[in-house]
Amino acid sequence: MKAGTNLEKVLVSGMFAVTAEAGPPKGTSAAVMQRKAELLRHCCDATNVTDNQTAIVRMSSLAGCVLLKQQGVDPVMQIVCRDRNRIAIQSDVLGAIALGIGNILCLSGDHQMFGNHPTAKNVFDIDSIQLIQALKAMRDEKKFICGDDISGEVPLFIGAAANPYADPFEFRVTRLAKKVKAGADFIQTQAVYDVAKFAKWMEMVTDQGLDKQTHILAGVIPIRSAGMARYMRDYVSGVSVPDEVVTRMEQAKDAKEEGAGVAIELIEQLKEIPGIHGVHIMAVGWEDIVPEIVKQAGLLPRPVL
Amino acid sequence: MKTITEQKPFEEISEALSGVEKVYVVGCGTCATMCHTGGKSEVLDMKEKLEAAGKKVTGWMVVPTACDELTRDALEENAKDVEEADGILAMTCAFGVQTIILYTNKPVYPSLNTLFVGKEDTPGHFIEVCMQCGNCILAKTAGICPLVRCAKSLLNGPCGGSVDGKCEISPDVPCAWQMIYDRLAALGQLDKLEEIVPIRDWSTSSAGGPRQVTISG
């Protein structure tokens, strides 16, 4: 075991994992995170806490993770390279481990122009692949990026993202291979709607044997309304929502029920794709729906290891 | 290679010039003329605006290249008008401003925002191609600089927001990594993208503090 987190145990055991995402509040309320923990505790193996997602200022991922942990949820701390340099990031990692956080997901981060501080200066001192590599060296060699020794243990289960829908398509497998080589123990993908394209990507991934070297969790974003489906199709770069999903949402009598139904069907299909080790359900702002989706997808109860 | 500039809003210039009654205006015959920000006609427009705002313009000139030392001679030749002024308005890039301050005791105020050192890729269209990082990696990136042309200065390939050759920040911005990928593919060097580019030493860039070099011989 690298960190011995619940997520690592489930994945190593070979069971199909379920992770979810909890967006921290745009404010100071611990109760908000506690409520999300309550909702998600029994239906997933670990919960990601986003790091100022879409560059909108929220409670820090580190604080959000601690609040989840106190409620018995295994947290995944997200770190984006946009806001912090190598000094701040490594210091946060030390603090996270001291507070019992073992899973860390490394991301580039959405550009700040999408958020509520578009006039901010970004950092990008290191990129997401370099961050994975740095965390691996912190864990395996107990060294900081500069080469100095770290005192104490550094148990980490390192995650990364992958987006099969971004371009150039052929490079997407190479990029995953680079992340695996850098040290990614698990991968959470961008939301899947176009299953055929995803399956094609996974075929290339399994051909290279990457699914044997890392644990791949397929991303699922439940859609709440026809408007959200259209917005994701038209404006979210790197997400591909097929027209038929949009039409289904537009014609639905109960949009929320339909959206949950789409998510459940997707999970059923994703379970069948060779090399997939779990699903990552990103229902940020609609966490209430997650228990129902997990239940309907036949993924309850979650293992206790 | 040109220094690309844009005119500051007149209100900002007025604010900077509050208390400055008499102004001498300097334009530049090179980059700022080409950008239509500090050539003769822009200098004359500015003169009119300043006068309409109640200032006295003691004189003006468009020096051939404001960042050149010849600017000293030009200031000396026009010493009478320059001396009469309370301040100099420089319709030049920031290199010009910082050249003028070497040769005058008058306060110098910039009229332009200096955007970047640009390269003309299609007629009349300038792009930023280098931020003078002091540690050039173009050998690995097919001659296209990801530090300035990728919105996140990524070093290990395109992020998840690259779609149809465009950057996630705007459909008008090409994705640098798609360009690098295409060029490496054409060169038969796609294997370069498989290796992990290590964490950079940024100390050679402006992050390392003010830079200076002495050229000997």
Ligand code: SF4
């Ligand atoms: S790598 Fe540095 S020196 Fe080379 S083009 Fe880019 S900014 Fe300029």
Ligand code: SF4
């Ligand atoms: S889309 Fe391309 S240019 Fe834009 S941030 Fe991502 S990799 Fe860089």
